[in-house]
Amino acid sequence: MSEAISVPGVPRRFAALRNRNSRPYLFTSGLSMMADNTEHVITYWVLWQTFHSATLVGFEVISHWLPFLLLSVWAGSLAERFDCRKLIQASQGLFMLVSALWGVLFLTHSLHVWEACVLLVLHGTAGAIWGPAEQLMLHDFVDRSELPSAVRLNATFQSLGLLFGPVVGSALLVGLGPTAGIFVNVLLYLPMQILMMRTSFTGHRRDAELAGASGGARSGRSVTFKDTMRVLRSIRSNHLIIAMIIISGLTAITIGNALQVSMPVFADRLGAGSSGDLTYGMLLFAMGFGGVAGGFLLEATGLVRPSLRSAVIATAVFGAATLAFALTGSYALALLALVVAGLGEIASLSITQSVVQLEAPAGERGRTLGLYGMFASGLRAGGGVTLGVLGAAVGVIPAVGTFAAVLAVGAFGAWWYAARAGRATPGAQPTRSAS
Structure with a gap:
């Protein structure tokens, strides 16, 4: 669905x-x-x-x-x-x-x-x-x-x-x-x-x-x-908004900050050596380039519309590409994975935010967007804590890989939640159309 x-x-x-x-x-x-x-x-x-x-x-x-x-x-x-x-x-x-x-x-x-x-x-x-x-x-x-x-x-x-x-x-x-x-x-x-x-x-x-x-x-x-806080009660029946908030919050607390702060560790693993500065800089640039190129590519093609399905797929791509980056020992494949991850991240961000914008009640749009921002940006403060705790237990690279897998699976969990909530409220009057 x-x-x-x-x-x-x-x-x-x-x-x-x-x-x-x-x-x-x-x-x-x-x-x-x-x-x-x-x-x-x-x-x-x-x-x-x-x-x-x-x-x-x-x-x-x-x-x-x-x-x-x-x-x-x-x-x-x-x-x-x-x-x-x-x-x-x-x-x-x-x-x-x-x-x-x-x-x-x-x-x-x-x-x-x-x-x-x-x-x-x-x-x-x-x-x-x-x-x-x-x-x-x-x-x-x-x-x-x-x-x-x-x-x-x-x-x-x-x-x-x-x-x-x-x-x-x-x-x-x-x-x-x-x-x-x-x-x-x-x-x-x-x-x-x-x-x-x-x-x-x-x-x-x-x-x-x-x-x-x-x-x-x-x-x-x-x-x-x-x-x-009244906005929480008013939007809880809108399963699309809630699903977007779940996806954005999950992104923030898993790999929202994890890639940037752990990049020196990956650069060392990929054999930075004497060219460490260049290796490190190229890894950071690759993900940033993926985000910019992905944004313009999505806009130029017009293939991705604001929907639950596209939000889930984009987030899953972000998680899967990050997992591939964490697993690979090849510098070239790592750069490619980061470009794809950057594309998936900007697609996920823009789609979830667009859905919230379009679905938010006119009289509560500001608070609804604020609630989205609280999860999408605010939970990044906790992302450092989760990375530090798991990283200390199993190592930074396995921690990033674990978070990437959790994000990919969690995105489909949000899809399941929205589909289940939609079936549970057949009498609702949605402002959206199924496709």
Whole structure:
């Protein structure tokens, strides 16, 4: 059984890139993501050179993802209630402030561990605020038939940012030094700020027009954590959304971060030797390239539609390719497996997010997307714990292989859950069509 989302019409290839409203956002989103990762390159290097603390390295990962776990649903409530342009400006402004404060601390040679921890948490908080607001903006920029294209291309451009962030960060670090480099990084967030000043979209215009209301914020009443939990009860009968959340959460807690942080171990296993830097860099590049190339390939072919079946298959491909990477001793096959894994990961991410976007109730879309983000991003904070525990018991490489197998099997488990739930509620009025 497969559930395909009802999307009117057949969208053009690269529809969101052709759309004059969403096109500027795609480019500025990729640029901001590149700035995010450029900051990581510079600050992580300085922190290691200054403190040589393995504990701080672990905190760098946790602090980036824990705000998503704790704040995503709340941030979704904010996105429902307030102008999403302002929320995106606030998030980008917080990114800029953090980069600038790093620069001041570097310049004055006054960096302490507690200051670093505060800035790392603020950086993660900015990302958590940005997530739901940007998804509502994508929903506003394009109509329903083009929404999967917008989600997929946004993920692709952000993958480009992830791919080039380390390159730009390294260039700034070597060419200008960490202090000047981090101040230059502040400027990379400006295009998004300027775009949010110029666009008339608020994240609510399209739904408001359909409802015959104004395009402003939905409600002025205060946002509470108790209020955000209501979305859990309201969507639990929608087995498609729940299945997407299960798949994204399972991805996050198994191999969401495991490949990146364990890559030095794989590089050593594959015989890095004197060319270790090149081997390590090529392994990281291969997966990033797979994500970017996969995103453009999926958009160009239009073969993959947002459905339960395609989400499960994409996630299973991601898991299977990662398992193949963990098992192979061939460098060439490892690179190929990582390219396929990158393709599967971006397909899984864009499909699950598109399904949640299309299925979410209009009045609760922000909180629903926040709930998705809590699992898809927030559970990555726990991924480091699971990798550390199992890795200590059986070794890092067997641990990654085990998690990859669990993800592939778990994706089909989510399919079984959705199919079983659909049969158990024959009287429901779905907003989707089977295929």
